[in-house]
Amino acid sequence: MGKKFYAVKAGRKTGVFEDWDEVQNYISGYKNAVFKSFKTPQEAWDFMKNKPSMTPEKPIISKNFEMIENADCALAYTDGSFDPLTNTYSYGTVILWKDKVIKMSQRFDNQIIVALRNVAGELEGAKRAMKFAQSNKIKELIIHHDYVGVAKWSLGQWKANLPYTQEYVAFAQNIQKDVKLNFVWVKGHSGDHYNELADQLAGQATLKEYRKVN
Known part of the structure; x- marks a missing residue:
């Protein structure tokens, strides 16, 4: 599995992270969390800045609806x-x-x-x-x-x-x-x-x- 970069737009802490365990601390149980994974840091930062991304996946936007895109x-x-x-x-x-x-x-x-x-x-x-x-x-x-x-x-x-x-x-x-x-x-x-x-x-x-x- 290739390396992933996680963009957290709404959570206890926002930014782009490489550690999924760290990201979970910022989104788990957080109401209206918004986050998404990307293959490159540039795509992740573009998402944070609302720029179009080449990644077809939809962002995870929730009304306390933390959908985990990672099947693991x-x-x-x-x-x-x-x-x-x-x-x-x-x-x-x-x-x-x-x-x-x-x-x-x-x-x-x-x-x-x-x-x-x-x-x-x-x-x-x-x-x-x-x-x-x-x-x-x-x-x-x-x-x-x-x-x-x-x-x-x-x-x-x-x-x-x-x-x-x-x-x-x-x-x-x-x-x-x-x-x-x-x-x-x-x-x-x-x-x-x-x-x-x-x-x-x-x-x-x-x-x-x-x-x-x-």
């Missing part, structure tokens, strides 16, 4: 829900990969795990995103979440005391043999488009997995 990387947004009437928990997950938006959700009635309520749902959503990344040979997954345990347990920063959270830790560790996991905390109900969509999917989930690709 995907973004995921997860949320969990609990329904006291049915005593069930569920997840909603939105994955942004290449030019696709993948929406998934499912409800569970495991009465051993249900005591964790919506936390169980969000962990299941994170697991589903991780499994998707592994199955599609995606090298890096950036998970946006509003429950901090999604990241803390995965990264070994919290001790897992319950059998279910221990299983989650083992699952995440196994995934990390193939996929680099990064985490971004998003405040719940803060207007983040994809976090709100994940929340909506979790609330509407059924016992049969829902999956739609746009």
